[in-house]
Amino acid sequence: MAVLCRLLVTLLSLGALCGAEPVKFLECESTAEQIIVDITPCPLQPCQLRKGQMYNVNVTFTSTTSSSTSKADVHGILSGIPVPFHIPNSDGCKSGIKCPIQKNGRYSYVTSLPVKDIYPTVKLEVKWELKDDDDKDIFCWKIPIQITD
Ligand SMILES: *[C@@H]1O[C@H](CO)[C@@H](O)[C@H](O)[C@H]1NC(C)=O
Secondary structure: OHHHHHHHHHHHOOHHHHOOOEOOOEEOOOOOEEEEEEEEOOOOOOEEEEOOOEEEEEEEEEOOOOEOOOEEEEEEEEOOEEEEOOOOOOEHHHOOOOOOEOOOOEEEEEEEEEOOOOOOOOEEEEEEEEEOOOOOEEEEEEEEEEEEO
């Protein structure tokens, strides 16, 4: 199936039908390694996020540190100004990660991103951080998105 999907992606750009495709992102200061970011559905980048829809976010990473907690911090960056983005649950340990996080462990942080109707129809950058016990970023990445009606 994986091979077939890759073929479809290459030939027909039907990747969306085959589930998650990693999105390209800009890394900020992450201590984790081998970070893969999946946002579904997002068949084409920049991701078009429609108001009133829910998006699935799955970030897989290998931790280089141990931590008993993990807390997500999400911002929308509009004209250089970071605006806090509300997510339903900021506790990474309740979002697919089995805590304590262990050094060299591979984890998937899985959550949803609701796009509210009140959001403006703009292009912006989303910055997603997951912080450890010491408030250091386990991962930090940024992707451009377009909010649409
Ligand atoms: C998250 O992504 C990883 C790596 O691509 C995958 O193994 C895992 O099954 C995904 N989890 C969910 C809930 O989609």
